[in-house]
Amino acid sequence: MVGSNRAALKSLMNEKFTEIDIPDTYANRIRPLAQGLVFADILPYLYDHLPDNIEMKIRITNPANLDAFFDEVRNKWLESGRKFESLSSLQPHTSVNVPIQKQYILPNPQNTESHRYLELIAEYFGYPDDHPRKPEDLFNFIGRAPF
Numbered sequence: 001m002v003g004s005n006r007a008a009l010k011s012l013m014n015e016k017f018t019e020i021d022i023p024d025t026y027a028n029r030i031r032p033l034a035q036g037l038v039f040a041d042i043l044p045y046l047y048d049h050l051p052d053n054i055e056m057k058i059r060i061t062n063p064a065n066l067d068a069f070f071d072e073v074r075n076k077w078l079e080s081g082r083k084f085e086s087l088s089s090l091q092p093h094t095s096v097n098v099p100i101q102k103q104y105i106l107p108n109p110q111n112t113e114s115h116r117y118l119e120l121i122a123e124y125f126g127y128p129d130d131h132p133r134k135p136e137d138l139f140n141f142i143g144r145a146p147f
Contacts (some may be wrong), residue, residue: 002090004036005037008032008034008037009033011033012034012042012045013043015030015045015049016049017051017073022077023073023074023077025045026049027070027073029118031102033068034046038063039066051147054073056074057076058073096142115135118139118142119133122138122142127141
């Protein structure tokens with residue numbers, strides 16, 4: 001695949017028919033990306049751009065080429081009252097804050113040896129004996145050490 005075709009295909013994969021699109025703006029955005037690509041190869045990506053209910057209606061018509069695909073998009077858009085309700089507009093946006101906890105690795109001989117080297121390096125740069133010996137503290141101290 002030629003580099004420009006590969007870039008066009010990657011761009012095509014990231015496109016969507018958005019709620020603010022009309023068939024003409026969508027077609028004008030997609031045509032340059034689809035130019036030079038085989039229609040049968042890009043058709044699955046074009047279907048992915050559309051909301052599910054419209055996608056099925058266009059699949060049933062089985063468009064033969066890119067122009068027929070855009071004609072069907074326009075027809076289905078007009079039939080739907082000049083708007084496509086995407087899945088994101090039907091479902092409320094929710095977010096969940098999940099606290100992230102640090103997981104400490106259980107000591108094993110290799111970790112113990114690595115921790116000992118970390119302590120030696122920190123001590124070389126003047127890490128005080130009475131400070132905590134957690135790996136994070138040692139690492140942060142070494143990172144701030146003047147070289």
